[in-house]
Amino acid sequence: MIPLYWYLVFSIALFCIGLFGVLARKNAVAMLMGIELMLNAVNINLIAFWRYFFAGSTQTDTTRALAFVAIVFVSAAAEAAVGLALIISVYRRRQTIIPEDMNILKG
Amino acid sequence: MPNFWSDPFGFIIQGFNNLLLSWGWPASTVQVVGDALGAFVLVAGSLFFCLLLIWAERKIGGRVQDRLGPNRVGPFGLFQAVADMLKIFTKEFVTPTGVDKVVYNLAPILSVAAVIMLWAVIPFTITFYGNDLNVGVLYLVAVGGLAEMGIVMAGWGSNNKFALLGAFRAVAQLVSYEVPMVISLLLPVMLSGSMKLNEIVRSQDVWFILSAPIAAIIFFISSIAENGRAPFDLMEAESEIVAGFNIEYSGLKFGFFFVGDFLHAFTIALLFSVLFLGGWRGPGADQIPLLGFVYLMLKTTIMYFVGLLVRFSLPRFRIDQMMNINWKMLTPLALGAVIATALIDKGVSRFLVTLTPVLYAIVRTAILLLANALVLWTGMDLMGNVLERRERRVVAIEPRPVARPEPLPVEPEQSEGEVP
Amino acid sequence: MLSDWLYIGIFMLLSLFLPAAAIVIAGILGPKKPSPIKNSTYECGIETVGETWVQFKAQYYVYALVFLVFDVETIFLYPWALAYNQLTFYMVAEAVLFILILLTGLIYAIRKGALEWQ
C-alpha cells in the first residue's frame, strides 16, 4: 500500500512550487494561480491525514477533517473571486497588472 | 446464472466471467478485464448509437416542419447518417496558421468525451449498470462542467477573433445555466437519501417528477440550455457571431462537436428519466431485468421526442432574455423549491409517521406537490410584476418609432405654380 | 471504493482515446493539400484585422463569479441533502438559513443589475 509520507512529500513539493510561482511571477493573475496550487497542497495534506488516521476508525467525530477541507475550498474560491475582481478593476484603471507598476502609494 | 431471455446483459457478463475464471485467471484481473470490456462496449456503442440519433433527429425534424427528411439512402433513409459518416471521414483537415496545436486538437475530443463519460454511471437495468459510484449525481454535474473547458479550448486554440468571442458567449451561457441544474439536482438526492443513481431509481416508488415537479422542469430546461439546443442555441446560431467557436474546424473535428451535441440530447432524456421518471422501474421490472431496460428506453424516447419538439418549434432567445430567464426566474425558483420542500416535508412528516407505508407515500407526495404548486404560484406572481414593471418603464421612456412621413421641404407659398 | 474509480478511470481513458483514434484515422484518410489561402483564419472572407486578442466586457466575469459562489455552496448542501432523512426540523432550518443567506447575495446581484447583459 502507499505509505503516508509519499502523500506528504508530494504536498510539500506542490506547496513549494506554488510558493515559487507566487514569488517569481511578474503577472498578478499568475501569482493567483500559484496561490491555488498552494491551497491544493494543503487539501492533499488534510485528506491524507484524514484517510490514514480517521477514515475507518470508530472515534466519534471523524468528519472534522472533512469540514476543514470544505472550509479550505470555500476560502480558496472566495480568495480567487475577490482577487481576480481586484485585478480586473486595477487593470481597468491603470491598464497594467504587473505588480511593480502598481506603486501609486509610493508617492 | 440468469437465463438469457430475462436478463441478456447479466447472462453475457456472467458467462464471460465464468469463461475467464475457467482459464484460471485471478479474480482481480478478470474483474479489471470485465470492466475494460464493459467500458469499451459502452463508449463505442454510444458513438455508433449517435448515428441512429442523427438519423432520428433529421427525420423527426423533417416531419415537424412538414417535410420528409432523409429517405434516399437505404430504407427510410436509415443509412443516410452512415453515408455522412463515411463522407466526413475522408474530409481534409484545414488547420489555419498560428493555431495552438495541442489545444486546438484536444478541444473536440474533450467535448465528446465529456458527454460519453455521463454514460458511465447510468443504471440500465437492475443488474446491469455502468458503475455504482456513491457520488453519482455530483459526478454527472462535474463531467458536464468539463464540456465548458472543451469549448474554451476550442475558442482560444483556433486563434480566431470570432471563435474567441463565440466561445466566451457560449461558456457564459453554459456556466450560468449550470447553477439551476446543480440546485435542482439537490431534490432527488434529498428525497432518496443517496447520490447513487441506482439508489435513486430504487427509491422511486413514487416517481420524483410527482414529488418534485419544479426540480424536474428546471432540470429539463437547464439541460437543454446546457446542450445548446433550440431556444438556447445561441452558440452556433447563424444570426450570431459567424459559426460560434467551431469556425476553424473542418472534417471529423467539426463533426465531433456535433456528435457530442446529438449524443448529449439523448443523454439528457436518459438522465431525466433515470432521475425523475423512475429509470427502469415498472411492473415486473425486478424479476425480468430486460423489461426494466425496455421501460427505461420507452421513457427516454418520450423525453427525447419532447426535447426534439421543443427544439423544432420554439424561436431562439436573445442573449439578455436568456440570462434574465436564468438569473431572475430559474435560480430563485430552484432555491425556493429546495427551501419549501425541505421545510414543509420535514415539518409535516412528523405527523404522518402513524400511517401505513403506502398511505404515507401518497399523502407525502400530495403535500410535496402542494408545496411545489405554492412555490410555483408565488414565483410566477413575483416574477410577473417584477418583469412587467420593468417592461412598462422601459417602453414608456423610449419614443416609439412610428412611421411618420419626412416633413417636405416647405417652399414659400408664392412658388406654388413652379414645376420643381 | 477503489474499484469504482478504476472503472471510471478506464472509462475516461477510453472516451478520450476512441475519438482521438477516429480523428487520427480521419487525418490519414483525408487528402492533405494545404495552401496559404486555405490556411488563413476565417474572417468572413476579408483579411484579419488587428491582433486576435480582443478585449471583453466585465460581464462574462460576473457570470462566472456568481456561478462559482453557488457551485461552492453545493459542497455543503449535498452532504446535508444526503443525510436529510435523519435530520430533525431544527437542523433542516439551519440549512435553510444557509440557503437564504446566499439567496440575499443573488438578490443583491440582481438588484445591482450586475447580471444584466449590457
Added chain:
Amino acid sequence: MILQLFFIVIAAVTLISAIFVVTAKRLMHAALWLVLALFGVAVLFAFLEASFYAVVQVLVYIGAIAILIIFAVMLTRRMMDEKGAQLNKGWWVAAVAAAALFAGLLAALGAWAGFQEGPGAAPDTAVLTQFGIDLVDPSKVAIPFEVASILLLAALVGAIYIAADKKGGKG
C-alpha cells in the same frame, strides 16, 4: 504494487504540470496547465478514497475557478505583456527560498515519529452521510457551516461591487 506505480505516475504528472503553470511563457498556457494539475490532484483524492472531494475538486476547481481565471486572463490581456519575460528579476532568489522551504519541511517530516503508518481501515460509504449530519449538528461543525455562507456572501457582494464596470462597459 500497481497502485504505487499509478501513484508515482499521477504525482509526477501533477508536479510537472505545476512546474509548467509556474514557468509557462504565455498566460493562457499557464491556465491550461493549471487545469491539468488540478485534475491530477482530483485523481489523488480518488486514491485517498475521498471520492466526494475528488468530484467536488473537479466541479469547483476545474468547473468554476479555472474558468474564472481564464476569463480574468482574457479580460486583462495586452499585447505588450506577452513578449516580456514572465519571471521578474529576482526569480532565482524565489527559487532558492522555495528549495530551502522544501528541504526544511522534509527535515521536519523526517523527524516526525508516526511515519511508517500504512493506511487505516477504508472509510465506509456512510461517512458522507455522517458528514452531512455533523454539518448541521450544533455540537459538531454547524458554526463553520454558517460562517462559510457568510464568507461566500461577502465574497460575492465584494467581487460584484468591484468587478461590475460602472461606466457602462468601458472595461
